[in-house]
Amino acid sequence: MVGGRRRGPGRMGGDVLIEVAWLYYQDGLNQKEIADRLGLSRATVVNHLQEARAQGLIRISLAAPAFVQHRLAVALCERFGLRAAYVLPDEGLAEEEQFRRVVAGGAMWLPSLLGPGDRLGVAWGRTVHDLAEAVEPSRVPDLTVLQLVGSMATPYGFTAEACSTLLAQQLGARCVNIFAPAILSRPELAEELRAEPILRAQLDQIGTVNKFLFSTGTAGPDSHIVLSGLATAEDLRRNVAKGAAGVICGRFVDESGRAVPDVMEERMIGVPLPRLVGLEMGIMVTPGHDKVLPSLAAIRGGYVTHLVTGASVAEAMLSA
Missing domain, CATH: 3.40.50.1360 (Rossmann fold)
Structure with a gap:
């Protein structure tokens, strides 16, 4: 369970982290839109974005x-x-x-x-x-x-x-x-x-x-x-x-x-x-x-x- 709701089948934590980062930085969705699309809480989306930055995944574009x-x-x-x-x-x-x-x-x-x-x-x-x-x-x-x-x-x-x-x-x-x-x-x-x-x-x-x-x-x-x-x-x-x-x-x-x-x-x-x-x-x-x-x-x-x-x-x- 994530944010009180179940993630889609087959989606692992690292994959969700990448998807949240893409939706936010590349597709331009806001945190609420991402939360609604992925079935997460808004707080979880914020945490994922912070973790993506901490791991160095985010530059001007997503790191390869x-x-x-x-x-x-x-x-x-x-x-x-x-x-x-x-x-x-x-x-x-x-x-x-x-x-x-x-x-x-x-x-x-x-x-x-x-x-x-x-x-x-x-x-x-x-x-x-x-x-x-x-x-x-x-x-x-x-x-x-x-x-x-x-x-x-x-x-x-x-x-x-x-x-x-x-x-x-x-x-x-x-x-x-x-x-x-x-x-x-x-x-x-x-x-x-x-x-x-x-x-x-x-x-x-x-x-x-x-x-x-x-x-x-x-x-x-x-x-x-x-x-x-x-x-x-x-x-x-x-x-x-x-x-x-x-x-x-x-x-x-x-x-x-x-x-x-x-x-x-x-x-x-x-x-x-x-x-x-x-x-x-x-x-x-x-x-x-x-x-x-x-x-x-x-x-x-x-x-x-x-x-x-x-x-x-x-x-x-x-x-x-």
Whole structure:
């Protein structure tokens, strides 16, 4: 019992401390609102905030150890062989609130994972774009951000070039974009375009990435890969029939994280998936339950060393 009322199932003292701190300092809730949401007394909320400050968890933003040492973060690392995980409290949040919280957490953690001379490959999608937008402007010396997927005629604002350009601006980095469509109509045309000197040089630079930022895509009819026009409904049906379980950098992968062999591959412009396996760092952001299975596929495939997600998604991944 806490404050005369029972805490939710599975919530431990340290986890509640972190959640109270987040709601107060990041989401801007007052003490009464936090008490009502979590089923605590207001006095307990005050005590938690004082304890969070005493433990050094609170700076301008929440300190990273509060999340990488979360019991679920430790469990994820032990279960899946990750080097680190960053787990955000998300109990009771609506889907969109969960998404925003995980993206904000990833934006806070990312700069600490980068160092001078890094070459960070960047995927595309709403998760990556919104994370880039949320990163506080800073400068990582001699950092290069590289677009990994060609351009596409998407109705969304989070095109591949927008993701890489925005993140490079936020981190004071050099940006290398791909000046070509993500997929072409004919394999012969794609082969000719890859041979063009300007594009060849850009693709060669992609091959030098040592760190990788991405979020997996789903293999359902509402997947961004279809809605963006990168794949047709027939492409989706065909790849799912072959075992596609998710999408990484615009390419279908099966449950083991292996690329699904398909005629689309010959028409695509971007990084080959094998180049992203076993990098120095693979940073995956998983903000929702719809991405649990694709994210597990990415982990099995060797793309992931660092994971950012919410507590309920972490639990789903551990129980899958």
